[in-house]
Amino acid sequence: xxxxxxxxxxxxxxxxxxxxxxxxxxxxxxxxxxxxxxxxxxxxxxxxxxxxxxxxxxxxxxxxxxxxxxxxxxxxxxxxxxxxxxxxxxxxxxxxxxxxxxxxxxxxxxxxxxxxxxxxxxxxxxxxxxxxxxxxxxxxxxxxxxxxxxxxxxxxxxxxxxxxxxxxxxxxxxxxxxxxxxxxxxxxxxxxxxxxxxxxxxxxxxxxxxxxxxxxxxxxxxxxxxxxxxxxxxxxxxxxxxxxxxxxxxxxxxxxxxxxxxxxxxxxxxxxxxxxxxxxxxxxxxxxxxxxxxxxxxxxxxxxxxxxxxxxxxxxxxxxxxxxxxxxxxxxxxxxxxxxxxxxxxxxxxxxxxxxxxxxxxxxxxxxxxxxxxxxxxxxxxxxxxxxxxxxxxxxxxxxxxxxxxxxxxxxxxxxxxxxxxxxxxxxxxxxxxxxxxxxxxxxxxxxxxxxxxxxxxxxxxxxxxxxxxx
Numbered sequence: 001x002x003x004x005x006x007x008x009x010x011x012x013x014x015x016x017x018x019x020x021x022x023x024x025x026x027x028x029x030x031x032x033x034x035x036x037x038x039x040x041x042x043x044x045x046x047x048x049x050x051x052x053x054x055x056x057x058x059x060x061x062x063x064x065x066x067x068x069x070x071x072x073x074x075x076x077x078x079x080x081x082x083x084x085x086x087x088x089x090x091x092x093x094x095x096x097x098x099x100x101x102x103x104x105x106x107x108x109x110x111x112x113x114x115x116x117x118x119x120x121x122x123x124x125x126x127x128x129x130x131x132x133x134x135x136x137x138x139x140x141x142x143x144x145x146x147x148x149x150x151x152x153x154x155x156x157x158x159x160x161x162x163x164x165x166x167x168x169x170x171x172x173x174x175x176x177x178x179x180x181x182x183x184x185x186x187x188x189x190x191x192x193x194x195x196x197x198x199x200x201x202x203x204x205x206x207x208x209x210x211x212x213x214x215x216x217x218x219x220x221x222x223x224x225x226x227x228x229x230x231x232x233x234x235x236x237x238x239x240x241x242x243x244x245x246x247x248x249x250x251x252x253x254x255x256x257x258x259x260x261x262x263x264x265x266x267x268x269x270x271x272x273x274x275x276x277x278x279x280x281x282x283x284x285x286x287x288x289x290x291x292x293x294x295x296x297x298x299x300x301x302x303x304x305x306x307x308x309x310x311x312x313x314x315x316x317x318x319x320x321x322x323x324x325x326x327x328x329x330x331x332x333x334x335x336x337x338x339x340x341x342x343x344x345x346x347x348x349x350x351x352x353x354x355x356x357x358x359x360x361x362x363x364x365x366x367x368x369x370x371x372x373x374x375x376x377x378x379x380x381x382x383x384x385x386x387x388x389x390x391x392x393x394x395x396x397x398x399x400x401x402x403x404x405x406x407x408x409x410x411x412x413x414x415x416x417x418x419x420x421x422x423x424x425x426x427x428x429x430x431x432x433x434x435x436x437x438x439x440x441x442x443x444x445x446x447x448x449x450x451x452x453x454x455x456x457x458x459x460x461x462x463x464x465x466x467x468x469x470x471x
Contacts, residue, residue: 017290123172124215174186243294253266273302379435381431388419
């Protein structure tokens with residue numbers, strides 16, 4: 001875990017969480033505001049994430065939301081493509097690929113997802129924490145204000161803080177609801193009287209209070225005690241995983257800053273800046289710890305100190321335990337290259353599954369128990385059943401045509417098949433072939449599916465006939 005700054009015995013620093021007091025109460029962490037190049041990058045990246053999160057539900061592709069996760073009706077839209085229960089196979093492959101991605105990604109890059117992509121981290125550290133700095137002041141002022149008795153100033157500042165927290169949590173909840181029911185339904189719900197949408201309104205308020213509680217009170221406990229991925233990483237990490245690490249070979253033994261070159265001390269001047277900026281209160285110099293979310297605040301803090309004392313940067317940096325032990329700085333080794341290649345391949349597979357998925361799927365099956373029939377002296381007939389799955393929200397009208405042989409298709413009483421939106425349609429039909437094209441007992445056929453004269457799919461079928469030469 002992490003060592004307490006007042007712990008007289010550094011050897012037992014892993015016997016407790018830094019975010020929990022000895023009596024089980026939450027230890028309130030008030031970190032110093034980070035400053036540095038990496039923090040600036042993460043700050044601008046957070047603006048992009050907020051724009052992406054709040055704008056995505058309003059983006060539409062071909063009249064559909066870019067993303068929709070309607071769990072109540074088992075309807076999902078990803079990048080404009082509709083997925084339903086009939087796409088279980090694809091969703092299963094995507095889920096499997098996602099799990100493999102998490103496995104390889106964590107093995108290779110540790111918990112970098114938590115620091116650079118996790119919504120909890122970006123909302124907590126780059127939005128709500130910055131609201132605290134704006135309203136309550138820097139870390140020392142926040143600590144004084146927290147211990148101060150409730151007076152006009154404290155009530156005013158905390159009232160404004162919690163008011164903004166609740167407002168932003170309400171916006172987040174509405175955005176999440178838009179991902180589930182769509183922006184059109186959300187706007188309709190907002191414009192109509194609350195009495196017509198009590199269920200949705202109560203759910204919205206519940207989620208608002210959940211988000212408010214997470215960011216106002218639970219905070220970093222989500223990362224250390226609640227998030228399953230945070231727990232999973234402790235199983236997946238190994239000595240070759242890239243994490244935020246302290247170079248103990250270069251930094252030890254620690255000591256106060258001195259210009260004497262023969263002091264025998266390492267580069268770490270024991271300034272505790274890395275500890276003061278940590279949002280989970282750990283001392284990164286104690287090694288990889290459960291609470292570390294790879295936010296890189298300690299890297300910026302240490303680099304700023306190293307620059308001030310004119311020593312090389314990178315005392316705390318992205319590295320593996322193996323790199324630190326061997327004194328190497330090149331972290332992109334052969335193993336990482338292999339894992340990165342596998343991760344890239346998984347991303348390509350997922351993208352191909354989504355892009356190549358067809359809006360209209362069909363399968364042709366011979367009618368059970370039926371044999372070929374003779375029509376006159378020169379034609380043979382097989383009976384089939386076609387099942388169409390319409391994965392769109394629009395009515396589809398299609399027709400069938402043989403592609404690779406002479407003959408034609410007959411459908412009882414109709415020339416086209418109507419497939420309702422997001423529905424499955426079954427239709428019997430006949431394929432008629434000249435006897436002259438049958439050179440074996442079976443013939444593989446290709447059946448084209450056409451919409452408005454344009455082929456949208458090709459289906460396979462097998463035609464059965466008599467034994468050649470048999471009359």
